[in-house]
Amino acid sequence: MAEQKLGNPAVVGLAGFGLTTLVLQFHNVGWMPSIGPVVWLGLMFGGTAQLIAGLQEMKTGNNFGYCAFTSYGAFWIALCLMLLGNKFDLFKASTTDVGWFLVAWTLFTAILWVGSLRIHGAMAFTFTTLLIGFILLDLAHFGYPSLTVVAGYELMVCALAAWYMMARVILNEIYGKELLPAGKPWIA
Structure with a gap:
């Protein structure tokens, strides 16, 4: 019987x-004044759904995907709970507190970035833009708030790069051929 x-x-x-x-x-760039949609998406799609995807990656034996999706799912949940905590005066976090939270995630991202360089070009590009975005947000929280907008545009590129990889997996399977290439690893 076939598996x-x-x-x-x-x-x-x-x-x-x-x-x-x-x-x-x-x-972050000012197009959407309310943070509400971010909180709800962060709790459900970026948080819970991504966390579940990460746990499923464990079953495939993909440690990179397991670590990345589970961790960034938890990141979104933690960030949104922090935003809700600030809104309702529960375990409030200052701008500097959020900055240190982001610095820790920057360091974590740097580890995955090193790994991404050996996977394929699309992964390396996505993690490079994510790392740059975190660094810009770190700086924005420690005295250079105007960099939030720069980070916003830069992280839009990161988000679209992640969608490219998603589209690559889906469309290459549906069409049975390499419609969207991943590119060679940046480090062999």
Whole structure:
């Protein structure tokens, strides 16, 4: 009896990461004044759905995907709970507190960035833009607030790069050929 084919959990992880990151940047650049949609997306799609995708990656033996999706899913949940805590005066976080939270995530991202360089070009590009975005947000929280807008535009590129990888997995499978290439690893 043939083994049943399973879906690739990366498509949901990349979709949740890309969409939630994109919508947060709409807020960061000033296009969307309310943070409300970010909180709800961050809790459900960027957070919970991405976390579940990460746990499913574990079953495929993909440690990179397992670590990335589970961790960034938890990032979105923590960030949104922090925003809600600030709104309702519960365990409030100052701008500097959020800055240190982001610095820790920057360091974490740097580790995954090193790994991404050996996977393929699309992954390396996505993690490079994510790392740059985190660094810009770090600086924005420690005295250079105008960099939030710069980070917003830069992280829109990151979000779209994640969607490219999602589209690549889906469309290459549907069409049975390499419609969207991943590119060679940046480090062999």
